[in-house]
Amino acid sequence: MTATVEPEIGRARLRKEDARLIAGRTRWTDNLTLPGLLHMAILRSPMAHARITAIDVTVARKMSGVLAVFTGADLADEQGSLPCAWPITEDMKSPSAPSVAVDRVNFAGEAVAVVVARSAYEAADALEAIDVDYDELPVVLDMEAAVAEGADLVHEDLGTNTSATWVFDSAEAGTGSDVEQAIAEAEVLIERTYRQQRLIPAFMEPRSVVVDPTGEQFTMWSATQVPHILRVMLAMTLSVPEHKVRVIAPDVGGGFGGKLQVTPEEVLTFLVARRMGKAVKYTETRSESILAAHHGRDQLQKLTLAARRDGTVTGLKVELLADMGAYLRLVSPGVPILGAFMFNAIYKFPAYRFVCTNVFTNKTPTDAYRGAGRPEATFAIERLMDELAAELGVDPIEVRERNWIRHEEFPFTTVAGLTYDSGNYEAATAKAKELFGYDALRAEQRERRERGDSVQLGIGTSTFTEMCGLAPSRVLGSLSYGAGGWEHAAIRMLPTGKVEVVTGSSPHGQGHETAWSQIVADQLGVPFEDVEVLHGDTQSSHKGMDTYGSRSLTVGAMAVVRAADKVKAKAAKVAAHMLEASEGDVEFEAGAFRVRGAGATAKSVSIQDVALAVFAAHDLPDGVEPNLDSEATFDPENFSYPHGTHLCAVEVDTETGRVDVRSYVAVDDVGKVVNPLIVEGQVHGGLAQGIAQALFEEAVHDESGTLLTGTFADYLVPSAADLPTFTTDRTETPATSNVLGVKGVGEAGTIASTPAVVNAVVDAVRHLGVSDIQMPCTPMRVWQAIRTGQTDAGGLGNEAGGGLGSIDSSGGAR
Amino acid sequence: MRITVTVDGTTFTDDVEPRQLLVHYLRERLGKVGTVVGCDTSNCGACTVHLDGHSVKSCSVLAVQADGSEVTTIEGLARDGRLHPVQQAFHDNHALQCGFCTPGMIMQSIDLLADNPDPDEQAVREGLEGNLCRCTGYQNIVRAVRAAASTMSGGAGPEAEQVAPASNVAGGGDR
Numbered sequence A: 001m002t003a004t005v006e007p008e009i010g011r012a013r014l015r016k017e018d019a020r021l022i023a024g025r026t027r028w029t030d031n032l033t034l035p036g037l038l039h040m041a042i043l044r045s046p047m048a049h050a051r052i053t054a055i056d057v058t059v060a061r062k063m064s065g066v067l068a069v070f071t072g073a074d075l076a077d078e079q080g081s082l083p084c085a086w087p088i089t090e091d092m093k094s095p096s097a098p099s100v101a102v103d104r105v106n107f108a109g110e111a112v113a114v115v116v117a118r119s120a121y122e123a124a125d126a127l128e129a130i131d132v133d134y135d136e137l138p139v140v141l142d143m144e145a146a147v148a149e150g151a152d153l154v155h156e157d158l159g160t161n162t163s164a165t166w167v168f169d170s171a172e173a174g175t176g177s178d179v180e181q182a183i184a185e186a187e188v189l190i191e192r193t194y195r196q197q198r199l200i201p202a203f204m205e206p207r208s209v210v211v212d213p214t215g216e217q218f219t220m221w222s223a224t225q226v227p228h229i230l231r232v233m234l235a236m237t238l239s240v241p242e243h244k245v246r247v248i249a250p251d252v253g254g255g256f257g258g259k260l261q262v263t264p265e266e267v268l269t270f271l272v273a274r275r276m277g278k279a280v281k282y283t284e285t286r287s288e289s290i291l292a293a294h295h296g297r298d299q300l301q302k303l304t305l306a307a308r309r310d311g312t313v314t315g316l317k318v319e320l321l322a323d324m325g326a327y328l329r330l331v332s333p334g335v336p337i338l339g340a341f342m343f344n345a346i347y348k349f350p351a352y353r354f355v356c357t358n359v360f361t362n363k364t365p366t367d368a369y370r371g372a373g374r375p376e377a378t379f380a381i382e383r384l385m386d387e388l389a390a391e392l393g394v395d396p397i398e399v400r401e402r403n404w405i406r407h408e409e410f411p412f413t414t415v416a417g418l419t420y421d422s423g424n425y426e427a428a429t430a431k432a433k434e435l436f437g438y439d440a441l442r443a444e445q446r447e448r449r450e451r452g453d454s455v456q457l458g459i460g461t462s463t464f465t466e467m468c469g470l471a472p473s474r475v476l477g478s479l480s481y482g483a484g485g486w487e488h489a490a491i492r493m494l495p496t497g498k499v500e501v502v503t504g505s506s507p508h509g510q511g512h513e514t515a516w517s518q519i520v521a522d523q524l525g526v527p528f529e530d531v532e533v534l535h536g537d538t539q540s541s542h543k544g545m546d547t548y549g550s551r552s553l554t555v556g557a558m559a560v561v562r563a564a565d566k567v568k569a570k571a572a573k574v575a576a577h578m579l580e581a582s583e584g585d586v587e588f589e590a591g592a593f594r595v596r597g598a599g600a601t602a603k604s605v606s607i608q609d610v611a612l613a614v615f616a617a618h619d620l621p622d623g624v625e626p627n628l629d630s631e632a633t634f635d636p637e638n639f640s641y642p643h644g645t646h647l648c649a650v651e652v653d654t655e656t657g658r659v660d661v662r663s664y665v666a667v668d669d670v671g672k673v674v675n676p677l678i679v680e681g682q683v684h685g686g687l688a689q690g691i692a693q694a695l696f697e698e699a700v701h702d703e704s705g706t707l708l709t710g711t712f713a714d715y716l717v718p719s720a721a722d723l724p725t726f727t728t729d730r731t732e733t734p735a736t737s738n739v740l741g742v743k744g745v746g747e748a749g750t751i752a753s754t755p756a757v758v759n760a761v762v763d764a765v766r767h768l769g770v771s772d773i774q775m776p777c778t779p780m781r782v783w784q785a786i787r788t789g790q791t792d793a794g795g796l797g798n799e800a801g802g803g804l805g806s807i808d809s810s811g812g813a814r
Numbered sequence B: 001m002r003i004t005v006t007v008d009g010t011t012f013t014d015d016v017e018p019r020q021l022l023v024h025y026l027r028e029r030l031g032k033v034g035t036v037v038g039c040d041t042s043n044c045g046a047c048t049v050h051l052d053g054h055s056v057k058s059c060s061v062l063a064v065q066a067d068g069s070e071v072t073t074i075e076g077l078a079r080d081g082r083l084h085p086v087q088q089a090f091h092d093n094h095a096l097q098c099g100f101c102t103p104g105m106i107m108q109s110i111d112l113l114a115d116n117p118d119p120d121e122q123a124v125r126e127g128l129e130g131n132l133c134r135c136t137g138y139q140n141i142v143r144a145v146r147a148a149a150s151t152m153s154g155g156a157g158p159e160a161e162q163v164a165p166a167s168n169v170a171g172g173g174d175r
């Protein structure tokens, strides 16, 4: 049993998941088919804001293969309102959110009718035969205009475009002093407005859902990150008894927060299948996905940082406008609030105030996208630290060092009220500088500046932290979130000694099957190969909170560890009986029970022996149940705080504005590592998405609210040719908040990288009078900044290629 | 229209709608669901298969255009239970996470290696430009393709689909 010799945790195991995926033996939702399966297609509004005055479906209904056409009016009585689980304030305004519009559309892409047909082709054909009359209403797109006096309204009945205003003030909370005073007394003030452009999660597998109503339970297969939450929410939204619904997330092709949702499409497929009494499938096209699946980011950040001349920061004030889009989806309102705790980052601010105003516009709703609130915060503070350094004429790393929490100061309670358990910013930074060749690159930068090279070098720093492992239930309660943050796991010991692990985490690319197998192999001393991980089906894994917020390892795997502890405790009783010893005298090591101190050659019983003995149940101690199976629910006591230092060098062609990432070094501290291969992969993917925000991606609307970046030809998800090779490394300070010492890694790369890249771009051209370039830093924007010396370059630019500089001046937030 | 196509070694004769895309024919008619659809504008490459030995995006080919041709999908790569070296390299180098882009990536990589048996990093990146991956940041995909190049003896077109002696089968060995 080699697996018991070397610990599995820390080992670069190749993934169990791969065998099927590399062979095309996959179970994507869209691969599934059932006898008599019907296909649904959705007609979507081309208008961003309009009254529906008439819908004529008569022609469509008569077309070949078309079984039914439903409009909003047909489904109004049963569709309920899509759930929002995070009412951030008591007076939060939340419009009713239909899955299919009834008399009014509030964003372009909203469903207005559905067709059910024998085939997907026939369903799509029939969409074209539906006639909808719209009466246009004024569109609300710009957040600042939306909250101004006398603005047109997205939802007339709410009487305002402001959904809620959420405030954290360190003086009021008792976690720090008064920021206004800090600002009044500041020796240096850095005031900036940054824009977090709207992004599209762009998971590669389009969303798909199949509902089979023909059994005793409704079975829903969905390309979702959250099968458990989806089940509860369907029950609550549609008044269908929870025990009559089973949700399965089969193979799911990426999510990044984009599949953390209870979608209109899921509800509609459910309603239609129930009506028809037949299984129904809906699979979105990519264009539909880009248009109608929730978007991410989209904030306007007004920032004031106060500091002393020596570089010590004294206060931070953050005023946000956050675009919710037309409706509040599952956790839309809470996304910017997650950032509230992160603007102060790793720095010892004595005073802090955060005010966020959530705003409705006639755009696709926003919600979680990788990092959710934390990338926005990290971008703002890391950009500000660079600005402070520039203002003071000191090295950006030096100014950070002056202010960050020193390693000997942990645990450290921040001005935002969180307690960071562990970290070592000095170590990560030292390692990153060395790998990067920081001093040599600075020297080259000076040399190029002096020479007046047309290609300038810029260096960007991001010393980030984040809070993840969502989340301690009582903290979620204090933030008015509608559920807890625990996770559940169960372990089943099979008679032959094999192990089934049931987890409430719901992977969609993260490699849980491999990582959980490694953890359980160590815990129970069984071979890695003998562990099977079951997930993503509410029938086998009945309890769970699913996967998002880098929570699976820090919360989900901790539940697995606790369940394993219980298995071992149960097994110890039986093993002692088998060894004819008292329970207190036996110890468990490397998969076997022995009498303590009896030596390695003494009689032992393996956990597999115990499993078989329990199965037979012929000779168990009195009162012992013939069952080793155990379950546990783990509620974390704190978040986890991965951190790291990322350094980016870019070359900027000052004649064309072109940006090339020359080198990128990421040193991350994610605590103990279960599988370094998986960790590295998560960092790579995270970096790609963060860099894409800095340089390529942006969802752009025109003045009528039409999404201009509606395909992969316009919305620039980077290809292999657009990205550099990353240098990744790690430092390790174990988390003290869980026994595994793990911190979570899913979002770190995305959170850290965006400011590192933008800081580098600005650094390359700062000597030309540039202090900011809006994201994405396209050639057009960079060139414009250089030419005009505009401190706030961006705004105009509408060349083809979507994200390549095409931000509409009147559309998105300026 | 009636077409005859050989897919992964089996010949099929079918009546198809003239407008049916090859990818839909493969998935819906033949059950070759290993090949997937990631977009509707021929940008993502998830649907990549080989048509007479060369990679094509099967969402941009009509089924009728494949009449008389040979199609290889991800499901037809492994022979006698042995993975194709490129499949093996993707596993060995952790070149996939969710795996949705993987079939297309592998098919495109094989085509790339057929044209250039020893590509440098830049050549791999450019050769995969038409295939999007949202999970991996591409680094390990590039590494996998270069690793496969070194284990394959090279060769163009369909020859590249032959299986070189592969060491082990995917399923959780050590790196």
Ligand code: FES
Pocket (backbone or CB within 6 Å): B036, B037, B038, B039, B040, B041, B042, B043, B044, B045, B046, B047, B048, B057, B058, B059, B060
């Ligand atoms: S599905 Fe063929 S290129 Fe995207």
Ligand code: FES
Pocket (backbone or CB within 6 Å): A204, A253, A254, A509, B095, B096, B097, B098, B099, B100, B101, B102, B132, B133, B134, B135, B136
């Ligand atoms: S592995 Fe998920 S898209 Fe490539």
